[in-house]
Amino acid sequence: MLRFAFGVAVVAGLWITVAPTDGEGRWVQLALAALAVAGLVASGRWPVLAVAVTGTATGVAVLLGLTADPFALTGFTVFALAEQRGSRRFPWWMVAGVAVLLISSAGLSAEGVEERFRGLLLSAVVLSASWVLGVRTRQARVEAAARSRAEERFRLARDVHDVLSHSLGTIGVRAGVAAHVTSLDEADLRVALRDIEQGARESLAELKTLLHRERAGSSDAPEGLTPPSAQLTTLLADTVEHAERAGLRTRLDLFGAIDELPAPVRVTVHRVTQEAVTNALRHATASSLVISVRASSDCVGIEVRDDGRGAATGVREGHGLTGMRERVALVGGVLDVTAGALGFTVTASLPLIGAPVGGAS
Template sequence: MNGSEDRDPETRSRWLTPLVFGLAVFLGLWVTVTPDAASGRGAQLAWGAIAVTGLMVGSRLPVLAVVVTAAATSFAWLVGVTADPFVLTGFAVFRLAEMRGGRRFPWWMFGGAFVVVVASAILSVEDTEDRARGMLLSALVLSVAWALGARTREVRREAAARSRAEERLRLARDVHDVLSHSLGTIGVHAGVAAHVTALGADELREALRGIENDARTSLSELSTLLRRERSDLEADAAVSSPLSSALAGIARTAEKAGLSVHLDVGDDIDALPADVRTTLLRIVQEAVTNVVRHASASSVTVGLRVSSDEVTIGVADDGQGARGEISLGNGLTGVRERAVLLGGTADFTSSASGFTVSATVPLRRGSAGARG
């Protein structure tokens, strides 16, 4: 039921738009022409009705719409009951080019206009120059209509391709964020259990419980992500629990991997907008995961500060830092992309004393009020 309701406005626009446009052109460029003979008004109404009717089938049968409108307008020109420079046909040509057009211009339209001009000259020597000028104007109208339709088609295809690329990038970023943290932590726990020979039975069980918990958490987040993709829920729903609790969970996981974690966050982070909370969580999650996996650090500090118009994030470790120039992998690239998506920035600095991830995420108008 809802699907049919959603399609109704689009269905109505397919015939209502050409109907309104066709009637406007008919009243302006057909009815205003006074036929020579008494029977000319009937022919005018008949050919005009055929042209408008043909225009209305353009969304489903664009070629037929071009043929019908062009034929009706041509005959109307020959009997002198219209001044329409093939504007109705131009609308049909626009639809045809929008749906099926390419870069090559259909020169057959110029050929058709030439045939009408020649026929007008043969059948009636009166006003031949005016008709010739009208046909030249008609050729211009059809040319512009085709060019606009083809360009519209090209723009829509580019927009669709760009949308698909952005969707693939967003999905790849989400999957990376969901799996990278938990799988990295699982690897650390498994490495400890495998290489520490003095590990007792209780410690081994604790390590296995940690691996099990991380695996369950990862599967739960992945399931939520897939469910969100299928049901078209907003990505902002990624953070359902309070941000402070999620950050504390990241800290506990990092501490199990042997890091000393210091959380320095404000009291108002849980009242931030959902999209901001999601971005903050993913940035901190990725930064801490990188510390666990790559930094050879003993401690990490996570700081979040909320001001009236932005949130600043800093994750700094005391590890070995990057060797040489910083190379942005998928994780750090995702950090920067997430910040940029909300109009923020992300920077990465490395020194002999460690590696720092810094980011700034602006708050939209009204966000401050949301913090209560």
């Protein structure tokens, strides 16, 4: 409908206003105009045919003096062709065509040569600009699709890491303790195995939820895998419980109404804290851990500090730290990870003023 309306407007302004020299010329003019508009309408499905039909009809009308159209209708079809199939902004045939137009103008009669030259030059500009704009639109669409696919891969990698890293890290620590501590009696061993079983079941349940969400095409759910109604205090208490079961003495300090935070911020606090605890269990060789979450009127502060061995050569960021930085950045926050003589410290500041209502995926 938009193409048809544009075609009618061009015909009304640049075709009908040109008076033919004889009565029969009006019918020829209308027939050529109808053919040009038909080609324009077909440009969405058959762009090559549309360019040929519209260009031929307009060219014949120009030669017969029946239109003042500088190939605007043809330019629209050229744009559609370039948008669908164009790869080079200035293909050889375009340069050759413009050269032919300019050279052919030299052979025109002296009478009205300047006016015809201006018309040919304007037509060349219209057609060239239409092609360039079409190719640029196609390239922008391809780049946007590539960025979208990359962002989707990063989001999926974060979600899979969140699902498996914490629980599998805890399972690994518990299994290592059960395998190497010879003083465990049968009751303690059964408790360890039950904890391992529970962690495995929780991981499978979350992974099932993630896969179901991906198959259902609802990957844009803002709350990620965390239920939007989940209390942050409960989630943090579960994280502490997992850490203590793995043998890490953990203290949880909460300040402010953290359960009333926006859902995206709650998810970020939960995932950052969970990943920091996982890193302490797997890499820090720590014996104790302090988790502090402080909510104020304008921001939320997170600090996770362990007493492990630190890192003499500095912090090396893997998938976990990269995922934490991405999650914090999505809600406009800042993450800092430091390693000193007394272990690792993970701190994050998440703003509440102007926080997105969508959330971190």
